[in-house]
Amino acid sequence: MLDPSYGWARSRCGLRTGGIGLWGPDIVEDRVRVVIAEDSVLLREGLTRLLTDRGHDVVAGVGDGEALIKTITELDAQGELPDVVVADVRMPPTHTDEGVRAAVQLRRAHPGLGVLVLSQYVEERYATELLAGSSRGVGYLLKDRVADVREFVDAVVRVAEGGTALDPEVVAQLLGRSRKQDVLAGLTPREREVLGLMAEGRTNSAVARQLVVSDGAVEKHVSNIFLKLGLSPSEGDHRRVLAVLTYLNS
Amino acid sequence: MATEYGQGYGLDSGSGFPGSTERRHRLPTALRAPVEGRTWRELAHVLLSLPVGILMFTYAVTMVSLGAGLLVTFLGIPVLAAALAGCRGFGALERTRARTLLGLEVGEPEPLRMTKPGAMAWMGAVLKSGVSWRALLYAVVQLPWAVFSFAVALHVWLLGWALLTYPLWFWALPMHAGPDGLQLYGDGTHRIYLDNPFEITVTALVGLLFTIAAPWLVRALTMVDRLLVHGLLGPSRLASRVVELESDRGVVVDTAAADLRRIERDLHDGAQARLVALAMDLGLAKEKLQEDPRAAARMVDEAHGEVKTALQELRDLARGIHPAVLTDRGLDAALSAVASRCTVPVRVEVDLAERPAPAIEGIAYFTVSELLQNISKHARATWAGVEVWRTEDRLMLQVVDNGVGGADVSGGSGLAGLVDRLDAVDGILVVDSPTGGPTRVTAELPWRGAHMR
Numbered sequence: 001m002l003d004p005s006y007g008w009a010r011s012r013c014g015l016r017t018g019g020i021g022l023w024g025p026d027i028v029e030d031r032v033r034v035v036i037a038e039d040s041v042l043l044r045e046g047l048t049r050l051l052t053d054r055g056h057d058v059v060a061g062v063g064d065g066e067a068l069i070k071t072i073t074e075l076d077a078q079g080e081l082p083d084v085v086v087a088d089v090r091m092p093p094t095h096t097d098e099g100v101r102a103a104v105q106l107r108r109a110h111p112g113l114g115v116l117v118l119s120q121y122v123e124e125r126y127a128t129e130l131l132a133g134s135s136r137g138v139g140y141l142l143k144d145r146v147a148d149v150r151e152f153v154d155a156v157v158r159v160a161e162g163g164t165a166l167d168p169e170v171v172a173q174l175l176g177r178s179r180k181q182d183v184l185a186g187l188t189p190r191e192r193e194v195l196g197l198m199a200e201g202r203t204n205s206a207v208a209r210q211l212v213v214s215d216g217a218v219e220k221h222v223s224n225i226f227l228k229l230g231l232s233p234s235e236g237d238h239r240r241v242l243a244v245l246t247y248l249n250s
Numbered sequence: 251m252a253t254e255y256g257q258g259y260g261l262d263s264g265s266g267f268p269g270s271t272e273r274r275h276r277l278p279t280a281l282r283a284p285v286e287g288r289t290w291r292e293l294a295h296v297l298l299s300l301p302v303g304i305l306m307f308t309y310a311v312t313m314v315s316l317g318a319g320l321l322v323t324f325l326g327i328p329v330l331a332a333a334l335a336g337c338r339g340f341g342a343l344e345r346t347r348a349r350t351l352l353g354l355e356v357g358e359p360e361p362l363r364m365t366k367p368g369a370m371a372w373m374g375a376v377l378k379s380g381v382s383w384r385a386l387l388y389a390v391v392q393l394p395w396a397v398f399s400f401a402v403a404l405h406v407w408l409l410g411w412a413l414l415t416y417p418l419w420f421w422a423l424p425m426h427a428g429p430d431g432l433q434l435y436g437d438g439t440h441r442i443y444l445d446n447p448f449e450i451t452v453t454a455l456v457g458l459l460f461t462i463a464a465p466w467l468v469r470a471l472t473m474v475d476r477l478l479v480h481g482l483l484g485p486s487r488l489a490s491r492v493v494e495l496e497s498d499r500g501v502v503v504d505t506a507a508a509d510l511r512r513i514e515r516d517l518h519d520g521a522q523a524r525l526v527a528l529a530m531d532l533g534l535a536k537e538k539l540q541e542d543p544r545a546a547a548r549m550v551d552e553a554h555g556e557v558k559t560a561l562q563e564l565r566d567l568a569r570g571i572h573p574a575v576l577t578d579r580g581l582d583a584a585l586s587a588v589a590s591r592c593t594v595p596v597r598v599e600v601d602l603a604e605r606p607a608p609a610i611e612g613i614a615y616f617t618v619s620e621l622l623q624n625i626s627k628h629a630r631a632t633w634a635g636v637e638v639w640r641t642e643d644r645l646m647l648q649v650v651d652n653g654v655g656g657a658d659v660s661g662g663s664g665l666a667g668l669v670d671r672l673d674a675v676d677g678i679l680v681v682d683s684p685t686g687g688p689t690r691v692t693a694e695l696p697w698r699g700a701h702m703r
Contacts (some may be wrong), residue, residue, distance in 0.1 A: 040523045048531045053534060090518065120522055147529030149537050 032160040035075070036061045037068040037087040037099065043143075047086060050146065056151045064091045065098035072106055072113070082162055084137070085113035089126065100126045107138070113160040115151070118143045124173040127166060128249055135201070135242040139165035164201030164241045171199040178248040188227035194221040199244050283465040284410075288353070292465075292472050295351040296403045299475065302347070303396035306340045309333075310389035331373040334382035341483045344392075348479040352472055356480055359384075362488040380486065388482040395478070403551035413457025417450050465508045470610040502674045505667075516567050524560040528553050576615050580605045585636055588619045593626040594634050594651070601639040607698035613675060614638065614647055617693050621649040622662055629653025629689060640697060647693040655687035668693075 002089065027143050033193030034051055039045040048058045059075065060131075062068050068087060075081055079161060085106060085137040089099040103115040107130075117130060121240070127140050146152045155165040175196065180186060187195065197207045208218040222240075231243050283289055310333065317330030341359075348354040359381040364371050376382050444453050485493070535549035568574075576584035582600040589596035605611065618636055624632050631653030639646050659665045659681050669679045676696050683689040 040519065040527075042527045043523055043530075046527045050530055050534060095515065120518055120526075143526045144529060146526060147533045149530070149533040151534075 013076075029079045029159070030161075032056045032084060032157050032185050033080075033082040034058050034156065034160075035068070035071060035082045035085045037063070037065065037085065037091065037102070039063045039088060039091045043088070047146065050149055051132075051153065051156065054149075056153070056156070064093065065102035068102050069105060076110060081113060084116060084156055086118060086156060089117055089119040090144075097126065097154065100129060103130055106120075106130070107134075111136075113137065114162065115139065116156055116159045116165065122167045122170045122173070124170055124177060127170045127174070128245075131151060131242065131245055135164045135245065137162045140170055141165060141167045142169060143156065158201070166200045166241075168196065168200060174199065174245065175247045180229075180248065183229060187225065189227070191221050191225050194218060195225050195244065196225075198222065199241060199248070228233050253549065278518040278526060280462055282463050286465070289350045289465040289468065291353075292468050293403060293407065295347065295475065296352075296399050296468055296471055298347065299392070299396035300400040302340075302344070303393040306337075306344075306389040307393040309340070310337055310386055315558040327373060327377070331376045332377075334376050335361055337385035337389050338376075340389055341357060341381075344388070344479055345483050352479075354476050356484040357490070358656060359483065359485045360492070368605075381456055384482045384486075388478060391482070395474060399474070400593070403464075403468050403471055406460060406467055410457055410462075410464050412458030413453050414461050416457060418427060418454045420445075420450055438651050480510060498674045498676075503669050505671055505674070513567065513571060516563075516570070520563040520567065521560050524563060528560060531556060567578070572612070573615070581611055581614060581638060584615050585638070587636075588615070588622055589636060592622045592634065594629075594631050594635045596622065596636060598636045599638070600648060601637075603640075604644075605701055606645055610675070610695050611700075613677070614645060614693075614695060615669060617645060617668055617672065617679075618649060620668055621691055624657065624664060624689065625649070625651045625653060625689075628657070629655075629687075631687075631689075643697045645695040645697045647695070649691045650688060652688045654685075655683045655689050656685045657681055657683035657689050659693070663679055665691075 032051075033057055036044055036051075038047060040059070043064075044061045044063070047062055051058050059080070060071050062071055065087075068085065072081070072085065085103070087099040087103055089097055091098040099117055099119070101118050106113055107115055111134075114137035115124070115130070118141055119126070120143050121142060122142050130138050130140055137159055139155055141152070141155060145155070159165050175184065175192075184192070184195075193211060194207055197210055202210070204218045204222065205215050208215045211218070218245050229244075229247055231247055263319070274285075313329065313333030313336060316327050317333050318462060320326035320329055320641070344359070345356055348356060362375040362379055364375045444450060456546075531549050531553040535546045535553065538546040538549065573584050573587065575587055581602065584598060585598050589598045606614070618638075622634065622636070625631055629651050631651035634649065634651040636649045637646075657665060659669055659679065665679070671677075672679050672693060672695065678694040680692045681689070681695075682691070
């Protein structure tokens with residue numbers, strides 16, 4: 001099975017040696033406008049500090065799902081829709097899945113808005129709900145990932161720019177629970193790694209850097225995977241993620 | 251609920267209708283009884299018993315004989331099942347009748363337990379259920395009693411009223427149309443008629459006696475009905491105990507689930523969030539280490555503070571789940587520790603020669619702990635006392651304070667939760683807390699020794 005921490009451990013190495021942003025030159029660290037929804041003041045302040053420290057703009061911080069939707073609607077009315085929302089899953093009043101529901105609602109109302117959902121636990125079911133329809137500008141990460149500041153901020157930026165950031169644990173769950181185990185068993189170990197990284201939302205070049213192989217090699221793996229899974233190779237990373245996830249989930 | 255020892259148990263043979271004895275009337279009870287609503291309802295019950303009894307008896311005897319006769323063929327079983335099901339139906343009817351007319355508090359018996367759906371399973375369940383057979387027994391036994399009580403009640407009643415109103419109809423009925431009033435005695439030669447004023451008065455007084463006695467007689471007769479319905483149509487004692495235990499088990503499961511939810515919630519909002527923040531701080535510090543060591547040092551410092559708070563929270567949480575000292579040293583040490591965290595001085599006296607079973611010990615600990623927390627939060631007391639001792643097979647706890655009082659077990663208070671918890675192990679919580687104080691809470695737990703460990 002895919003080691004959940006795999007991608008993240010690897011990327012730290014990449015950072016140390018390469019010293020470039022994790023997702024490579026295809027994502028430039030622009031100033032991103034963020035709204036944070038998190039009921040724990042401690043974490044909300046921490047996140048704000050973390051993002052502003054990296055030069056991003058935290059427009060607003062709220063404590064529950066309703067306030068989040070209200071804030072976004074107001075900002076939208078002023079023509080200042082943020083680039084991305086970072087939302088905790090569990091917020092008042094019920095402390096269950098307010099964050100996910102608010103995120104789904106926001107994605108429907110504002111297709112251009114990126115939504116990154118943070119949670120103490122990742123559940124493949126929530127990921128499926130978030131990804132329903134499109135994987136454009138969606139992120140779903142374990143809260144622990146904020147410890148790796150650079151990666152986390154990069155994930156925020158990636159989601160803000162319409163990319164995908166799925167937690168390796170979600171991907172592991174998806175791979176583990178998929179009913180297509182016999183087909184998945186047909187993949188070589190390297191292909192499984194590539195599939196996992198792809199499902200996390202990484203581009204070919206990011207995958208290549210992670211696995212320390214050439215872009216061409218990754219492309220070959222990817223087309224092999226699509227061939228073995230019986231998927232038509234699609235252009236664009238978001239659609240590719242969606243195709244893979246739909247396949248795993250069906 | 252806990253303060254009402256021994257109430258609500260067994261046959262409610264007294265006043266079926268609440269308040270009927272409390273009300274003050276100008277008439278004495280004896281004179282009021284003959285015209286009271288309750289008396290009329292009871293009389294109606296006795297009179298109705300006969301037709302219902304005939305119907306039930308006929309049905310039961312016919313159907314059961316038919317079923318028994320047909321048992322040699324495969325038809326016997328379904329007929330017998332139908333007979334019993336009918337008896338159950340009559341039983342339900344009788345329970346309703348007794349509830350409305352006699353004010354009898356009788357619960358529904360245990361329902362049919364069907365392991366799988368289908369006609370065969372239903373028949374099996376009906377035939378196996380003790381309730382069915384008890385209902386059949388009721389249907390058979392009830393008739394003789396109904397005949398007897400019907401005859402007695404009706405006679406006494408009619409006689410009473412007839413004699414009481416004798417002066418009235420002696421005067422109203424035309425004298426020439428018949429004999430001169432009631433004939434007390436008569437043979438070929440002598441006839442004694444009740445026709446002079448003295449005799450008429452005595453007759454009326456005798457009638458009054460009968461009228462006054464009739465309600466009590468009817469009440470006595472219905473006592474047997476009550477016993478019959480209660481004994482044969484109510485839930486059996488075993489079934490009642492099962493229901494009680496099932497509800498206790500439900501409470502246990504619910505409190506366990508609620509506890510787990512609370513622990514998860516405490517972890518999620520407390521230590522877990524703090525550790526995430528800590529990881530974040532350290533992550534930032536790591537990033538800063540090269541470019542801005544001073545800022546990094548500050549962040550590490552903050553992280554250090556976070557980790558200490560997280561440790562404190564984890565320690566509190568762990569103690570909330572189960573205090574280690576309770577396991578190691580028992581109630582005395584654990585309760586002293588709880589007492590020392592209370593905001594008011596607490597005197598703790600534990601007088602136990604041996605340790606109770608861990609489960610009982612745990613409940614005792616949490617009860618005292620919760621009560622002391624209440625004292626810290628609400629009582630505004632200046633001192634409190636905890637006493638723990640054993641009497642026979644009970645473990646007794648008493649928590650006293652000199653605060654403002656007014657504690658109440660009803661409502662969604664923590665005390666109600668404690669009552670549920672204690673109830674689940676057949677324990678009792680008694681709260682004596684008049685407004686203005688002092689408050690005295692006594693809990694009683696069944697004693698179980700620690701040797702089972």
